[in-house]
Amino acid sequence: MHPVTPLRRAWAPVAVIIGWAAHDPDQAQRQLNRLSSTTLLLGFAVFLAGGALYGFLTWWFTHFAVTRTELRIRTGLLFRRTAHIRLERLQAVDVTQPLLARVAGVAKLRLDVIGTDKKDELAYLGEAQARALRAELLARAAGFAPETAHEVGEAPSRRLLHVPAGVLAVSLLLTGATWGTLTAVLVVPPLLWLATHSVWTVLAAALPLLGAAGANSVGRFVTEYDWTVGESPDGLRIDHGLLDRAHETVPPGRVQTVRIVEPLLWRRRGWVRVELDVAGSSNSVLLPVAPRAVAELVVTRVLPGVTVPSALSRPPRRAGWCVPLWWRGYGLAVTDTVFAARRGLLRRSLALVPHAKVQSVRLRQGPWARLRRVADVHVDTGAGKTVTARLRDAGEAADLLRSQADRSRTGRRHAPPDRWMREE
Numbered sequence: 156m157h158p159v160t161p162l163r164r165a166w167a168p169v170a171v172i173i174g175w176a177a178h179d180p181d182q183a184q185r186q187l188n189r190l191s192s193t194t195l196l197l198g199f200a201v202f203l204a205g206g207a208l209y210g211f212l213t214w215w216f217t218h219f220a221v222t223r224t225e226l227r228i229r230t231g232l233l234f235r236r237t238a239h240i241r242l243e244r245l246q247a248v249d250v251t252q253p254l255l256a257r258v259a260g261v262a263k264l265r266l267d268v269i270g271t272d273k274k275d276e277l278a279y280l281g282e283a284q285a286r287a288l289r290a291e292l293l294a295r296a297a298g299f300a301p302e303t304a305h306e307v308g309e310a311p312s313r314r315l316l317h318v319p320a321g322v323l324a325v326s327l328l329l330t331g332a333t334w335g336t337l338t339a340v341l342v343v344p345p346l347l348w349l350a351t352h353s354v355w356t357v358l359a360a361a362l363p364l365l366g367a368a369g370a371n372s373v374g375r376f377v378t379e380y381d382w383t384v385g386e387s388p389d390g391l392r393i394d395h396g397l398l399d400r401a402h403e404t405v406p407p408g409r410v411q412t413v414r415i416v417e418p419l420l421w422r423r424r425g426w427v428r429v430e431l432d433v434a435g436s437s438n439s440v441l442l443p444v445a446p447r448a449v450a451e452l453v454v455t456r457v458l459p460g461v462t463v464p465s466a467l468s469r470p471p472r473r474a475g476w477c478v479p480l481w482w483r484g485y486g487l488a489v490t491d492t493v494f495a496a497r498r499g500l501l502r503r504s505l506a507l508v509p510h511a512k513v514q515s516v517r518l519r520q521g522p523w524a525r526l527r528r529v530a531d532v533h534v535d536t537g538a539g540k541t542v543t544a545r546l547r548d549a550g551e552a553a554d555l556l557r558s559q560a561d562r563s564r565t566g567r568r569h570a571p572p573d574r575w576m577r578e579e
Contacts, residue, residue, distance in 0.1 A: 156214055156217055156219075156277070156278075156279060156280065157261045157279045157280055157281050157284075158214075159259050159261055159279060160210075160214045160217070160261075160278065160279045161207070161210030161211045161213070161214040162210060209232075212232050213230075213232050216229075216230070216231060216232055216235075217229065217230045219277055221288075221291065221292070221295075223301045224241060224242060224243075225239050225240055225241045225242060226238075226239075226240040226242065226245075226266070226292065227239055227240075228240070228275055228277065238275050240266060240268055240275060241268075242292065242295040242296050243296060244268050244269045245266060245267070245268060245269075245292060245293075245296045246267045246268065246269050246406040246409050246433075247266075247267035247390075247403070247404045247405075247406045247409075247433075248264055248265070248266055248267070248289045248292050248293060248404065249264070249265045249266075249267070249401065249402060249403045249404060250262050250263075250264060250265075250285050250286060250289055250401075250402040251263055251265055251399065251400070251401045251402070252282070252396075252399065252400040252401075253398075253399045254398045254399055256279060257399075257400060259279075260281065260282050261279035261280060261281055261282060261285075262279065262280060262281075262282045262285040262286075263276050263277060263278030263279050263280070263285070264276060264277040264278075264280065264285055264288065264289060266292075267406070269409075286309060287305075287308075289309070290307060290308050290309040290310070291304050291305045291307070293310070293389050294307040297388075310387045310388045310389050311387060312385035312386065312387040312392050313385060313386050313387070314383065314384070314385045315384045315385060315386050315391075315452075315453055315456065316383070316384045316442065316445060316449060316453060317381075317382070317383045317384075318379070318381075318382040318383075318442070318443060318444060318445065320380060320381070322444060323376060323379055323380065323382070323443060323444060324376060326421065326426060326443070326444040327371075327372050327375055327376055328372075329418070329420035329421055329424075330371065330372075330418060330420070331418060331419065331420070331501070331502065332371045333368070333371045333372045336364060336367045336368040336371055337368050339364050340361065340364045340365055340368055343360055343361070343364060344357045344360060344361045344364075347360055375443075376397070377396070377397045377398055378395065378396060378397075378399075379395055379440070379443040380395065380396060380397035381394070381395060381396070381397065382394075382395040382442070382443055383395065384441070384442065384453060386456055389404055390404050390405045390406050391404070391405040391441070391453075391456060391457055392404055392405075393405065393441070405431065405433065405441065405457055406433065409433050410431055410432070410433055410457050410458060410512075411432045411433065411508070411512045411536040411537050411538040411540065412431070412432040412506055412507065412508050412512070412536050412538065412540055412542060413429065413430070413431055413432075413441070413454055413457065413458060413506070413507045414429070414430040414431075414432075414504050414505065414506050414507070415427050415428075415429055415447075415450060415451075415454070415463065415504070415505045415507070416428040416429070416430060416502065416503070416504045416505075417447075417502070417503040417504075417505075418501075418502050419501045419502060421444075425446050425447050425448075426444050426445065426446060426447070427442075427444075427445065427446075427447045427450045428440075428442060428443060428444055428445075429441040429442040429445070429450050429453065429454065431457070432536060432538040432540045433538060441453065441454075441457065451463045454507070458493070458507065458509055460492050461492045461493045461507065461509060462490065462492070462493075463495075463505075463507065464488035464490060464493070464495045466488065467486030467487055467488045467495065467497050467505075468486060468487055468488065469482075469483065469485065469486055470482055470485050470529065470545065470546035470547060470548075471529065471546075471548050473527050473528065473529065474527065474529050474545075474546035476523075476527050477523055477524055477527055477529060477546060478545075478546065480500070481500050482545075482546055483500060484497070484498060484499045484500035484503065485497060485498055485544075485545040485546055486505075487544045487547065489555070489558075489559070489562075492509060492510065492566075493507050493508065493509055493510065494507075494508045494509075494510065494513065494534055494542065494544075494559065494562075495507050495508075496508075496534075496542050496543060496544045496545075498543075498545065506542040508534055508536055508542050509566065510559075510562040510563050510565070510566030510567075511563070511566035511567045512536050512537055512566075513534050513535070513536065513559065513562075513563040513566070514535045514536060514537055514563075515534075515535045516532065516533070516534055516535075516556055516559045516560050516563070517532070517533040517535070517556075518530055518531070518532055518533075518552055518553065518556045519531045519532075519533060520549065520552075524546070525549075528548065528549045529546045529547060529548060529549060529552075530546075530547060530548075530549050530552035530553075531543055531544065531545050531546065531547070531552070532544040532547060532552050532555050532556060532559070534559065
């Protein structure tokens, strides 16, 4: 690993002391008052040396190797752990650079492996080494021979979309969550002050609300800044981040569901947000904001052969007895390639599930729904998520249950393999 890697672990002993002091500040202050300046300086030097030694040893005992069939990562100072990652099970290799790592010129690799929820990572490598290793791992996963994989290099990428900073800022200002948390910050603390006249009560309520407001606006802006989507044989590449840069890949064939989200205040501008469910991956956003026509074009890249339905059928009017008013936000369309279900009246969300990704289909009908002759059809995907067609006519729902099972079997039979698409 890179020689600056020990700094990643060197602060662990210091963090233990800080945690102890924060847990019992009065006791910590009394203990510190008993010590002389010389003792404090000596103790600080000892802990600094101990932290440096701990970081060095964890770096010294961390190794990785690429064999013909797998990537091996061995870590552990007292308790050894060896991860065996089979190359054909790799579905994404992301390069991330926190702010300090960018300054030091290093990066870490985060590995998405089919069948695991937790990502293994290599931190830290030199930036050039990280990108070269990523290219080699993807070439191996695509089927290149080990002898030639390191010569393939990174696959070329063609830019599809770049989100301007101004558009991103305006979209966040027009998000209901941002205005909701700001309204709560302005309303809740004064009401608590009038009711309790306690500064601590007001702070206990205001600080979490300020944190939520920051996460919904400033935090998202920093994370989604300079969002760029490119297309390559590896899949769709996503680069983003103002302070911490991330270079992610949407694996080909592993996307289970695509959601096109349309908040109320975005509709006049024709903007949408595109989210993903990827099996075994943490990638969840494809586009933070984009014109609908552009977003649908990108969706066709991540779901080849799928066209976003333009017309969806609403539930029957008697469904209004089950869900008054909001039943108008539900909709359904089933094409030869995709199961599309819409929900939401103010914040619309259209979920697209390719037939080949459907794992199971269920029909659910409560007593009140039976009385109104409507039912819900649930479609389960490989990402552990469910898309629901709400309040359909009972007869239509029964037919949909049978036909969707047939479409799923046919779709899986003709679907391309879930593997990297590099050309030899």
